[in-house]
Amino acid sequence: MADARAAAAASFPLRAYGAVAGLALPVLKLLHASRVRAGKEDPARRGERFGVASLPRPQGRLVWLHAASVGETNSVLPLIERLTGEGVSVLLTTVTRTSAEIAAQRLPHGAFHQYAPFDAPQLVRRFLAHWQPDLALVVESEIWPGTFARLARTGIPLAIINGRMSARSGAKWEKSRAFGRAVFGCVSLCLAQSEADAARYRKLGVANVRSPGNLKFDAAPPLADPAAVATLSAQMAGRPLWLAASTHPGEDEIVLTAHKHLAERFPGLLTLLMPRHPVRGGDIAALAAGAGLKAAQRSCGAFPAADLNVYIADTLGEMGLFLRLAPAVFLGGSFAPVGGHNPVEPAQLNVPLITGPLVANARAVYRDLWDAQAAVRVDDPAELGSVIARLLADEPGRKAMAARAFAVAEAGAGALDRTLEHLRPLLYADSGARDGISGE
Numbered sequence: 001m002a003d004a005r006a007a008a009a010a011s012f013p014l015r016a017y018g019a020v021a022g023l024a025l026p027v028l029k030l031l032h033a034s035r036v037r038a039g040k041e042d043p044a045r046r047g048e049r050f051g052v053a054s055l056p057r058p059q060g061r062l063v064w065l066h067a068a069s070v071g072e073t074n075s076v077l078p079l080i081e082r083l084t085g086e087g088v089s090v091l092l093t094t095v096t097r098t099s100a101e102i103a104a105q106r107l108p109h110g111a112f113h114q115y116a117p118f119d120a121p122q123l124v125r126r127f128l129a130h131w132q133p134d135l136a137l138v139v140e141s142e143i144w145p146g147t148f149a150r151l152a153r154t155g156i157p158l159a160i161i162n163g164r165m166s167a168r169s170g171a172k173w174e175k176s177r178a179f180g181r182a183v184f185g186c187v188s189l190c191l192a193q194s195e196a197d198a199a200r201y202r203k204l205g206v207a208n209v210r211s212p213g214n215l216k217f218d219a220a221p222p223l224a225d226p227a228a229v230a231t232l233s234a235q236m237a238g239r240p241l242w243l244a245a246s247t248h249p250g251e252d253e254i255v256l257t258a259h260k261h262l263a264e265r266f267p268g269l270l271t272l273l274m275p276r277h278p279v280r281g282g283d284i285a286a287l288a289a290g291a292g293l294k295a296a297q298r299s300c301g302a303f304p305a306a307d308l309n310v311y312i313a314d315t316l317g318e319m320g321l322f323l324r325l326a327p328a329v330f331l332g333g334s335f336a337p338v339g340g341h342n343p344v345e346p347a348q349l350n351v352p353l354i355t356g357p358l359v360a361n362a363r364a365v366y367r368d369l370w371d372a373q374a375a376v377r378v379d380d381p382a383e384l385g386s387v388i389a390r391l392l393a394d395e396p397g398r399k400a401m402a403a404r405a406f407a408v409a410e411a412g413a414g415a416l417d418r419t420l421e422h423l424r425p426l427l428y429a430d431s432g433a434r435d436g437i438s439g440e
Helices: 002-009 012-023 025-037 045-048 071-084 096-106 121-131 145-156 167-175 177-184 195-203 225-233 253-263 278-290 319-325 346-347 361-370 381-393 395-411 413-425
Strands: 062-064 089-096 111-115 135-139 156-165 190-191 241-247 271-276 295-297 311-312 329-331 351-355
Touching: 002 145, 002 177, 012 121, 012 145, 012 177, 012 311, 045 111, 062 071, 071 089, 071 096, 071 111, 071 135, 071 145, 071 156, 089 096, 096 253, 096 395, 121 145, 121 395, 135 413, 145 156, 145 177, 145 271, 156 195, 156 413, 167 177, 167 195, 190 195, 190 381, 190 413, 225 319, 225 395, 241 319, 253 278, 271 319, 278 295, 278 311, 319 346, 346 395, 351 381, 361 395, 381 395
Parallel strands: 062 089, 062 135, 089 111, 135 156, 156 190, 241 271, 241 329, 271 311, 295 311, 329 351
Antiparallel strands: none
16 A cells, blocks of 8 residues: 555656646745735744644644634544544644634644645645654545645555545546546545545545545534523524525625515514624625615624614624524525535534535535435525525424434434544554655
């Protein structure tokens, strides 16, 4: 296996990729500066994006785990807790500032966060020379060719965990056959969410593929402060309401249109609107005002006053709070071309779920929910208001749907234990991988 990974890393496609990426450092510096100006990067931690560590390496075994953003981070927190419970240190890297904030709040003792380096060879070498991980894990669909190649060259085992590969993504990788074979040939182990995902990884050339299930079923439901639940519940008492969560640009307009449709049937309706990226709260407030609706932002200290039409939940880490308040939720990223977001959290909290059709990021889970009549799929955005109206008017139907969704979530549990079983041989193998890592 080690020889095959080294051969893949030394192949012409990955050597060419490394050469081009190495020349792109000035472009990466400009990109980073642009993202800082847009508020998407932390200027105080610039060095981390260029492979410069902000912390010393802890003694003992170290797992490097890379997750793209908030959803992926939440899904692997139970795995991180189990690893640190075994005395293994965990370095979590992410890209977004919101995921860094979640990490600061929720990582257990023995785990710590850094921003991931850009995928340029000199930056990845610098990163690995400092951290010298015993095992590298990437979550879901994080495919970084330069990083994969460097891990293979240094002999550090690399596993894809909770791996997902949509039919569209698989087809794209197949079109670049030589490059795709080289990239996926660097992977030691792939633990896929479903058998369909596993089959696509095998077709792309991953030699060792298993399907232990979806880690999102084993994540704990999002937490909420009981005092905040009680306060908001009292402030909204007696009002019909619904939640639109994790929305993206283009979906907020759909939600506001649905609100107008619903308000004709449900006087005093309050729409709770939680954007995927809280920084967009001000833009959504302006959209609501333009639509003739009164809106207020939670991030500004506002509360859901009686004359408010839309309460914008533009805060971080409060999904659990608003799911506990809502009789029904539309989960965004499913009308916008994003691929959908995690439907397990509403299912765990007995909240009836409505979604658009674009859910490739978690299609297997959505399919289970749809097949069990545990979620409603809306193909036409213009129909969202009508679907929400039917749910709000049918309390027994809502409760039955929520119960079916909860049963789907319970049935999917167990992936965490199976994932750990597959990872332990790689983690505890005496490979001596760290001895072969050099810096610049």
